[in-house]
Amino acid sequence: MKHHDQTTRRFFLKQSAIAAGAILGAPMILRAETLGNGSSAAANSRMGIGFIGTGLIAQGHLRSFAGMKELQAVAACDIRQSKLQDALKTLSSKGATSVMGTNDYQELLQNPDVDIVCIATPDHWHAAIAIAAMKAGKDVYLEKPMTLTVEEGKAVVAAEQKYGRILQVGSQQRSSAHFRIAANLVRNGLIGEVKEVYVKLGSFPPPPENVQIKPVPDGFDYDRWLGPTPFYEYTDERVKSIYGGGWRCYWDYGSRKFGDWGAHHFDIIQWALGRDNTGPVEFIPKGYNGSEFHHYRYADGITVWRDKDPKQEHMIRFIGTVGEVHVSRGKIATMPKELVRHRFTDSDIQVYESNNHRQNFIDCVKSREAPICSASVGHRSGSICQLAAIAERLGRSIEWDPAAQQVLGDKEARSMQDRPRRKGYELPS
Incomplete structure (x- = not known):
């Protein structure tokens, strides 16, 4: 570099x-x-x-x-x-x-x-x-x-x-008790066969237009901030570090809300469905063929809907044939209500337990065992964010082969699995 x-x-x-x-x-x-x-x-x-x-x-x-x-x-x-x-x-x-x-x-x-x-x-x-x-x-x-x-x-x-x-x-x-309980309830079939999942992501504003180009502030290495992404003249809005927008609004630096809350909630959905080594097969953006909501679908038909129910109280809602699990940070609810108090035994499926994400990392550095969210796990969840973003940017459905990890039948979409990098900022090998 x-x-x-x-x-x-x-x-x-x-x-x-x-x-x-x-x-x-x-x-x-x-x-x-x-x-x-x-x-x-x-x-x-x-x-x-x-x-x-x-x-x-x-x-x-x-x-x-x-x-x-x-x-x-x-x-x-x-x-x-x-x-x-x-x-x-x-x-x-x-x-x-x-x-x-x-x-x-x-x-x-x-x-x-x-x-x-x-x-x-x-x-x-x-x-x-x-x-x-x-x-x-x-x-x-x-x-x-x-x-x-x-x-x-x-x-x-x-x-x-x-x-x-x-x-x-x-x-x-993944290191939260509420999400772990939700994953265990879903994994063990206690809400029956999962058919749909509703997830709340919210929205970012579009990148601002006609913003003022300014000199780069003293003490800020703007070229290095841009790194591998295309060069643009400096604006305050482009580099602003805020949770509600700033650089997160730009496709150049992230995947907008898919890479924001989606990276958290899609990860939990993968975990609860037992799909950390695979992924969905189709991504359908809002507006395509009359679709009212962005969604993606797994090979067995389970469909994950973005922001389908604006009155949904919890961030993730798993809908099964005999019950539901609703979960957010700090709270969980089930239908039927008593299901949330289910006591798991050694004969049940129980997901990886961590109660402190940072400590889990340090413990694994010492033991050399896999942490709760290793690179392979993070990559599968991240791929969903990136593929959902590609579908939204192109305005059409894309098909995905989770085994080969390739977009199918769409050369333009496949080319977007990667992005050009500015000279001098090549990816290390």
Whole structure:
């Protein structure tokens, strides 16, 4: 990737590690023995974590990971100098000393004290950084959706296997008791045969038109922010980091609401239906052949509808032949009502149990076992987001072969499984 000269390229929280240890009682940073050989970590070792992207969702990661007894925050990276400085202050408040700061993720990955990385950039940067991190021998916590495109997803899965790394996708609803109960109820056939699923995603506004082109603000590496995507003159709206829109409105950087709430809820639907190693076969956009709602369909006929019932109280509604399961963050309901209190036994199907998504990742880094949302799982859920987006952008139905992982009979749609990358921002191998 290109390197750019900036006045402030590296920042350091300037405290001597020796002085910090003497004054603050800070532990010595030791590299965990898990890294590189897959053996158990020494009981007294702490793994070094680096943070790449320190904006919205990263705020929780900075505080939570830095507060874990197994970890020591050693580096942070952001292309906005102001956000990087804020991150360094946050880490300092959590007791992290001698933290390296940089606007170049490659520099962070070259730091031998970094054992694991937390990646929380916009979607268009996920794949390249995750692959580079695994190639550099780091384990990865990667925000959802795992990638921007289907082909990027395949590449991340291949890298996870090639380099023998642990990768956890930040689909944290899998580590929630309510979603786990819902998945177990559906998996065990307690609502009968599932016929339909209703899911609430909401909507983003379209990208704003005729916005003011401005000079790139000081302390912001805009070319690096654009990365592999097409070049556009700078506007505040294009790079704005907000949950309700900003860069999330643009197809260049994400899959709009499919890659936003869809990445969470489609993931739970996959889990509950037991389809983490496969996917739907057809995606039908709203308006195509009179379709009132966007939907996708599995080979056995189960259909997932987007925003079909505006009065639906829960984010996901599983509709079976003898009952229903309704689930959202923090709440679950069933029809019949008493079903939610069903007691599962050892003879029942019970999905992977995790009660803390970040801790599950750290536990798996130490054990070298698969986390609850590995790259292969995140790729299958992400593919649904990406294929739904392709269907919406083209305004027509597309057929998908989940075994071959290829669009069928539509060359234009198949070409959209990948996207051109700007020179200098090629995907690592």
